[in-house]
Amino acid sequence: MASVKEVNSHRIFKKNVVVIDVLRATSTIVTALANNAFSVIPVEHIEEARKIREDEKEGMILLGGEREAKIIDGFHFGNSPLSYMEDKVKDRKVVLTTTNGTRTIKACIGGENLYIASFLNVTAVIEKLIEYGKDIVIVCSGTDGQYSMDDALCAGMIISLINNMKNIITTDLGWTIKELYEAYKYDFHGLLKNCRHYKRLKENGFEEDLKYCLQTDIYDIVPIYREGSIQVLK
Ligand code: MLT
Numbered sequence: 001m002a003s004v005k006e007v008n009s010h011r012i013f014k015k016n017v018v019v020i021d022v023l024r025a026t027s028t029i030v031t032a033l034a035n036n037a038f039s040v041i042p043v044e045h046i047e048e049a050r051k052i053r054e055d056e057k058e059g060m061i062l063l064g065g066e067r068e069a070k071i072i073d074g075f076h077f078g079n080s081p082l083s084y085m086e087d088k089v090k091d092r093k094v095v096l097t098t099t100n101g102t103r104t105i106k107a108c109i110g111g112e113n114l115y116i117a118s119f120l121n122v123t124a125v126i127e128k129l130i131e132y133g134k135d136i137v138i139v140c141s142g143t144d145g146q147y148s149m150d151d152a153l154c155a156g157m158i159i160s161l162i163n164n165m166k167n168i169i170t171t172d173l174g175w176t177i178k179e180l181y182e183a184y185k186y187d188f189h190g191l192l193k194n195c196r197h198y199k200r201l202k203e204n205g206f207e208e209d210l211k212y213c214l215q216t217d218i219y220d221i222v223p224i225y226r227e228g229s230i231q232v233l234k
Contacts, residue, residue, distance in 0.1 A: 001138045001155050001174050003147065004104045012111035016134045018125060018158065019108050020117050021141035022150040023197050024079050024206075025101020027118040027213040028064070029230055031081035032096075034121075034219040037089040039229040042102035046072055049095045062089065065097035069204050072097070080209050081120075093229070104141040105225060111137065116223035116230055119154055119188075119213065124220040126161050128233065136162075143197040149180075150192055150214075156181030157216075188214045 002011065020026055029040045038060065043049050046065070053061040064077035064084070071078035077088075079098050096102055108114055112134055117125040129136055138158060140151035156177030162168055163178065170178075184191040189210070192198040201210055222233040 004107050007107050009110050012137050015111045015137045016113050017108045017111035018115045018117045018138045019105050020151045020154045021101030022118055022154050022213055025098040026116050028081040029116050030118050030121045032084040032089050032094050033223050033232050034221050035086040035089050037094050038091050039093050039231045041095045041229045042105045043097045044103050049097045052095050060093045062092050062094050064094050100141040108139050114225040119216045121219045123217045124222050128222045148197055149195045152177045
């Protein structure tokens, strides 16, 4: 398991890389694709997102994202996964820019495969990781460059479930978060309620997002990043 600061090309070379940003970027990406968005294009900067929409002829592009958890001026959506439902996103390309999650995805390009995971699709991703059998680097997006327990909990779930199927080798941090997940698997909210990002979303009125993002396995899709965009792996 790594934080975004620890990612470099050597570390991810020929590895299966999994990016997690439970609250909320990867939960949003999974939701948009599960609701039949054509693709999600992660970008770092707001201006980059606007330019993609201006340059595109077919009118398929929607803009989504946040800064300080709030919708960006002129964008169609913020970063609430609950906005990305089928009636809005079906067959559309969503350009997404968020403070931490989309930056982390961009930082992780260069491994063998780059998967997008959240609690919402965690088992589907695990099954794919096992099927491909390569070494895995799990990258937790965190919040403003800091450790974030929601991501660690999801990474811990991945480690725990893979370890139930086959013996794994991981770091002490990997074992720690596996134990954390196993101790709190029936009480995610109880564990996270004092955490910074959880509290910030609650204070900003996103309680429904918290409930939604902490559900496990409501989708069985595996989003994969290839050549600039994220699509469902067929
Ligand atoms: C991010 O990428 O920084 C987060 O997803 C922020 C948020 O909760 O919207």
